[in-house]
Structures are given as structure tokens and as C-alpha cells.
Amino acid sequence: MSAAARRALPPAPRGGAVGVLGGSFDPAHEGHLAITREAMARIGLSRAWWLVSPGNPLKPDAPAALERRLARARAVATDPRIAVTGIEAALGTRYTAETLAALRALRPDLRLVWLMGADNLVQFHRWRDWRGIAAHHPIGVLARPGLRVAARTAPAAQAMERARVRAPGLLLRRGPPAWCLVNIPMRGESSTAIRARGGWRR
Ligand SMILES: Nc1ncnc2c1ncn2[C@@H]1O[C@H](COP(=O)(O)OP(=O)(O)OP(=O)(O)O)[C@@H](O)[C@H]1O
Numbered sequence: 364m365s366a367a368a369r370r371a372l373p374p375a376p377r378g379g380a381v382g383v384l385g386g387s388f389d390p391a392h393e394g395h396l397a398i399t400r401e402a403m404a405r406i407g408l409s410r411a412w413w414l415v416s417p418g419n420p421l422k423p424d425a426p427a428a429l430e431r432r433l434a435r436a437r438a439v440a441t442d443p444r445i446a447v448t449g450i451e452a453a454l455g456t457r458y459t460a461e462t463l464a465a466l467r468a469l470r471p472d473l474r475l476v477w478l479m480g481a482d483n484l485v486q487f488h489r490w491r492d493w494r495g496i497a498a499h500h501p502i503g504v505l506a507r508p509g510l511r512v513a514a515r516t517a518p519a520a521q522a523m524e525r526a527r528v529r530a531p532g533l534l535l536r537r538g539p540p541a542w543c544l545v546n547i548p549m550r551g552e553s554s555t556a557i558r559a560r561g562g563w564r565r
């Protein structure tokens with residue numbers, strides 16, 4: 364593990380439960396902040412980390428420069444319990460399964476809960492080693508406008524049906540494999556919409 368990766372690892376209290384929200388954050392928006400806070404409250408997380416990705420392996424277009432996205436994410440993440448990190452670039456990983464394996468090796472004491480919006484559950488079955496992610500980490504899937512049905516019927520949702528829990532508070536109690544559709548108040552913000560109205564240039 365490189366010194367850069369260790370430096371990029373955010374602090375967290377020993378034995379704590381940390382929500383990990385990976386994303387392009389191109390750019391970060393108030394929706395990210397709201398869903399993270401809501402997920403923390405519902406799941407019972409003391410910290411959250413935003414992993415600003417070097418680039419989503421399934422997205423064809425390159426995002427804005429990492430340093431710019433990190434700076435914007437830090438400006439948006441005004442809650443002191445949320446840390447923003449570019450650790451994936453330092454680790455040289457862009458596949459979530461590999462990133463989470465590295466984080467587990469760095470901090471085996473933590474319970475890391477993977478957080479993602481419902482849009483990502485819809486294509487989760489296309490992620491590298493998605494079953495491995497679900498085997499090691501509780502997963503909170505955060506409601507997103509227009510995606511309720513698609514999330515419920517997603518191939519990965521069906522494949523993981525037996526591991527589904529109905530209440531987010533059960534995720535940590537039960538431990539992996541366990542996932543939950545977390546019914547937070549819907550937030551309409553998206554980075555795509557911000558870019559479309561010229562609020563962010565790549
Ligand atoms: N409004 C939202 N409601 C629920 N989840 C969200 C919302 N915005 C982002 N997310 C989730 O947060 C994570 C990071 O999001 P990302 O950086 O891709 O932002 P985005 O707004 O989805 O961007 P884009 O429109 O470019 O896909 C993803 O898991 C995404 O599903």
C-alpha cells in the first residue's frame with residue numbers, strides 16, 4: 364500500500380460504521396449531501412466517505428479533472444462527519460470491489476457500508492465482482508426519482524432477494540450479505556442536469 368493511499372484514507376473512530384458513497388461527483392451537488400445525511404441517520408452510521416472516482420468504468424466520457432471534482436465535493440460536503448477523498452486514484456483502482464478490498468485491508472476494524480443511488484442498483488449486475496461487494500459489505504440503496512420500479516426489478520435486486528432487509532436499521536445488525544432500499548425523501552438534483560444547464564464544464 365503506497366504512502367499516498369494511506370494519506371488519502373480519511374480518519375474514522377475505531378470500530379465505527381462508515382458509509383462509503385462512491386461517485387463521479389462531476390460535479391457534487393446538494394443532493395449528495397442530503398442523501399448522505401439521510402442514509403447516515405437511517406442506517407446508524409457515524410461517518411461517511413465520498414470516494415471521488417478517477418472515472419466510472421461504465422461511463423464512456425472522461426469526467427472533469429480529479430482535483431477540480433475533489434475541490435467542489437469538499438465545498439459541498441459541509442457536514443463535518445463527511446470526508447471527501449481521492450483514495451481510488453492513490454490506490455490505482457477504479458473498480459469498487461478492488462477499492463473496498465483495499466479499504467478493508469487498511470481499516471479491518473471498520474464496518475463499511477456501501478451506499479449508492481437506485482440508478483446504480485439497476486446496473487449493479489454489470490459491475491466487476493458485484494457479488495463479492497455484496498458478500499463483504501451491507502449495501503444501502505438510496506431512493507431516486509423515477510427509479511423505484513427499475514430498482515425493485517433490477518437483475519441484481521432479484522439475485523440478492525434473500526439478502527434484502529426491509530428496514531435500514533437492520534443492515535448493521537445483520538451484517539453482509541444484506542441490502543436495503545432506503546426510502547429517503549427523493550432528491551431531484553443530478554450532475555447531468557447541472558452540466559446540461561452550463562453550471563459545470565468538463
Ligand atoms: N439525487 C440523488 N438521489 C439519489 N442518489 C443519488 C442522487 N444523486 C446522486 N446519487 C447517487 O450518488 C452516487 C454518486 O453520484 P454521481 O456522482 O454519479 O452523481 P449523479 O448526479 O448521479 O451524476 P450523473 O448525472 O453524472 O450520473 C451514485 O451512487 C448516485 O446514484
Ligand SMILES: O=C(O)c1ccc[n+]([C@@H]2O[C@H](COP(=O)([O-])O)[C@@H](O)[C@H]2O)c1
Pocket residue numbers: 384385386387388414416418419420421422457458459460483489490491
Ligand atoms: O466496479 C465497477 O465495475 C463499477 C461500475 C460502475 C460504477 N462503479 C462505481 O459506482 C460509483 C458511482 O458511480 P457514478 O459515476 O454513478 O457516480 C463510483 O464509485 C463508481 O466507481 C463501479
